[in-house]
Amino acid sequence: ARRLKRENRDQRRGQAFLPFDSHEEIDLFAGRYAQFASLRDDTPGQVREKAAAYQRIRAEGSKWWQESTACHLWTAAFFQRMASRESRMETEAATSGHSPFAIGYSPLITTESLRRYLQTQAADGRLVGQAWHLASRLRFFHWPLEFPDVFASGGFDVVLANPPWERIKLQEQEFFATRDPTIARAPNKAARQRLIRELPERNRQLWREFQERLHDAEALSKFLRQSGRFALTARGDINTYSVFAELIRGLLGPQGRGGMVVPTGIATDDTNKDFFTDLVAAGGLASLFDFENGEGVFPAVHRSYKFSLLTMSRTAVPRAEFAFFCTRSEQLKDAERRFALAAEDLALLNPNTRTCPVFRTRADAELTKHIYRRVPVLVNEQTAENPWGIRFMTMFHMANDSGLFQTAPADGLVPLYEGKFIDQFDHRHATCRTAHAIRGNQADRVTEEEYADPHFSITPRYWVPHEKVEAKLSHWPYRWLIGFRDVTRAVDLHTCWFSVLPRVGVSGKAPLIFTTAPERSLTPCLIANLNSFVLDYSARQKIGGVSLSHFIVKQLPVLPPERYTPAAIEFIAPRVLELVYTAWDLEPFAKDMGYDGPPFRWDEERRFRLRAELDAAFFRLYLPEEANGEWRTANREDGGVVDETPEQLAELKRYFPTPRDAAAYILETFPIVKRRDMEKFGRYRTKEAILEIYDAMREAIRGGARYRTRLDPPPADPGVAHPPREETS
Structure with a gap:
């Protein structure tokens, strides 16, 4: 294939265009179609004559047929099998069941063979036959040749379509679902590949069918990516x-x-x-x-x-x-x-x-635009701004890396965390306690008793080699990680689920982020920001599917490090520490944050209050107000991204007279949070608590004082921690 590619490149060198004038050809066919269209079709005889005229236009050897052959040759070049003569003969023999020496050899279509055909209308009959065979089997369709009168006038006035929504890449599980369910139900990609490799011995016909479908899918991908027809959409996993x-x-x-x-x-x-x-x-x-x-x-x-x-x-x-x-x-x-x-x-x-x-709604559009005028995105690739020094990593792919996964712990192996195991500020949200959970790709919720045990750590579905994990993390000096759930929706309880994790293996459904923030004390601020209601609201305006992809996270509005004053860090850091550090396996994180004590006890009520205080603080950071409670205009001098115009602010105030109104509205956009509160407490307790703290913070600021927490003991106080390690039994 490399040799043929080199030959074809040499044939194209020095001649930028094939000898083909598309406008001239289209005008020619448009004229003939106009003559055909002018024929009457009032009687059966006239209909037969019109049909015969149509067939004469498209008959073998006609100008239309010659141009169709040229188009078929060009298109078929992408779909022909690329291999040496001997290899192709062996493949065709294996497919047909005949001896390789009994197989006729068909040469390959190249730029030179197409150019020669366009110049002389003469070509190797085997090439023409191969091109028409592929055109028939794969249904090539050349729009200007089928609608020359339309393209002579510049194109269609109206096109309506409900196209297929399918991935180009052959989906192995889907292909084998009805043909060989054993392969389709294989536990992972590595096991499925082993079964596919055995096919030539146990089901040769299915093997041949699979190989043909695989070739067609790969050839179609090559055509879409390299033909120049689809320069904007033939990217990534093409649909x-x-x-x-x-x-x-x-x-x-x-x-x-x-x-x-x-x-x-x-x-x-x-x-x-x-x-x-x-x-x-x-x-x-x-x-x-x-x-x-x-x-x-x-x-x-x-x-x-x-x-x-x-x-x-x-x-x-x-x-x-x-x-x-x-x-x-x-x-x-x-x-x-x-x-x-x-x-x-x-x-x-x-x-x-x-x-x-x-x-x-329009209200969401206006509020989100205001947030983005004030707060920059996490990573701006256009301006190369990345104030947190963020890098992303997908450590292990559940399909491609499945050959590394072990189903039982052993020396040299570490747990493989998946997205379903984590929650906001919680690395022990779920565990594989039962065989049903392991087989069904599910997880069991951690119980109150397990949360209460600082030595408890989750049981994963898989373990991976420790050396593979360390090879992936060679650039990261810390014994902890920051991960988030990839699978999420805009209508779930939350959309953003970020947590600190131990230094373990992590699946692709729990991507990692790494930060080079100038001070480690800023890390809790980033984690709190990413789990806040106001940022979650912004994320919900971005997700149209079920994945919080890297490109979405990069474009979330995240407060940069310089927005955090020493007082803000002093407020946020202990609250995040108490929320995150609930088990000994995150002791390295606590020490890096300057805390050398035991983990904090899991207390649902305290956690609720800690989070409410954090959310109230972030509402005030994202939606600052003037002393009278009115909106503060976003502007560059105040650290904003762009200067907000009076007209833009007026439109915002049409929906939200004050920042507090906007905060109240945002909390109403989390219906599952509200429903759970109503079922348990008979009122929307989360909203009430956050706005109550929001108001208390406002009054403290107006009085020139700091907000005083109602938590007793205060956040991250040793009095709410477990006993030191040596005192536990």
Whole structure:
């Protein structure tokens, strides 16, 4: 394959274009189609004559057939099998069951063979036959040849589509689900690969079918990535809906519009950022209306699935319209749910990807924009600003690294933590206590008795070699980590779940972040910030799917280190320490934070109060107010990202007269938190406690004093810690 690639590159050198004038060819066919279209079809005889005329245009040897052959040759080059003559003969023999010497050898399509055909209409018949065979089997479709009259006028006026939503990469479990369930149900990728390697011996026909499907998927990926047809969407793990979106955009005429039903990820996912950014920058986005399938608009699709009505325009649209979280089409008439965003708004909210946030209402849009005018994103790739020195790591992939996983502890192995095991400020949220949990990819909640034991540590599903973990963490000098749940949704109890972890193995569903903050005492501030309600609210405006991906975390509004005064650090650090340090396995973290005592007892009521005080403090940091309780305008002099205009502030105040109103509103956007409080206490206790502390902080500031906690003993007091290690039995 490398030799053929080198030969093809040499053939392309010195000649930038193939001898083919697409405009001239399209005009020629458009004229012939116009003659064909002018034929009458009022009688059966006229219909037969019109059909015969159509067939003459497309008959073998015709100009249309010759150009189709050229297009087939060009496309087939991506789908032909690339191997040496001997290897290809052996493969074809294995597939057909014949001797390699009985197999006819078909040469490979190259740039030179296509150029020769375009110049002379003469080519090796085996090449032409191979091209037409692949075109028939894979259904090649050349739009200008099928619609020459449309493309002669610049493209379609309207394109409507509900394209397939499928990954290009062959999904092994899906392929084998009905063909060989044993392979599909293999416990991990390593086990599945072992079973697939055994297929030639026990089911040769299925092996051949799998190899053909695998080749087709890889060839399609190669075509999409290398053909130049899909420069904006052939990225990452390609999905067909993205490719169709780029295709349809390119099919539109000068005044054309295209409407599609696609997953909302077209506007929110990192793999689509180049397409969406280009679409918005060119003014090509007319509207994006997001729906949840909760009321079964698509009965065969899961009720939790999100999709959007995407409308694209060839002529520029100054401000695109948006609506999110709709369940019925009539909700698009609600003026508070339907709003406009400009390109500069997307640049403010998602500077790295320019992808779209997912606002439920205009109020959410205005409040989130205010937050982003005041607070910078965690990592700004456009300006290279990274005040926390953040790095991300996915330590072990559950599929690709499954060969390392062991199902029982042993010398030289350490636990493999997964996202389901952690909660906010809690590295012992769940454990695999039962065989059912281990087999079912589930976890058991940790009990009150287990939380009360500072020596208790979770039991994972898997263990991994300690040396592999240390090799991954060679750059990190500390005996603790910071991880978060990747799997999450905007409608869950919380969306951001960050915690400190022991120095162990960690799966890809619990990504790690590393910080080079100038002082270790700032680390608790970062952890508290990432678990705060106000940041969680901002994250909910970003997640259109079920993953808190790196690109989303980078674009969350996170207070930079310089925003924390010594008084703020003194307030935050002990509260985070008491919340996090509840077991001996995090003793290294406590010592690095300057605490040399035993872990703190798990006390649900104290933890509730500690978190309420932290959340009240972060509401005041994110939504500062003037002395009279009015909004403080965001501006660069005050550390803001941009200067807020009077018009922008007036629009914000239309929904939230004061910052306290905004804090109260944010807390109402966590319905599961509210429902649990109502069921247990008969009132929304979390909201009441946070706002009560918020008001107490305001009064303390007005009086020139510090806020005094109602916790007794105060946060991280030795009186709420376990006995020292030597006193335990």
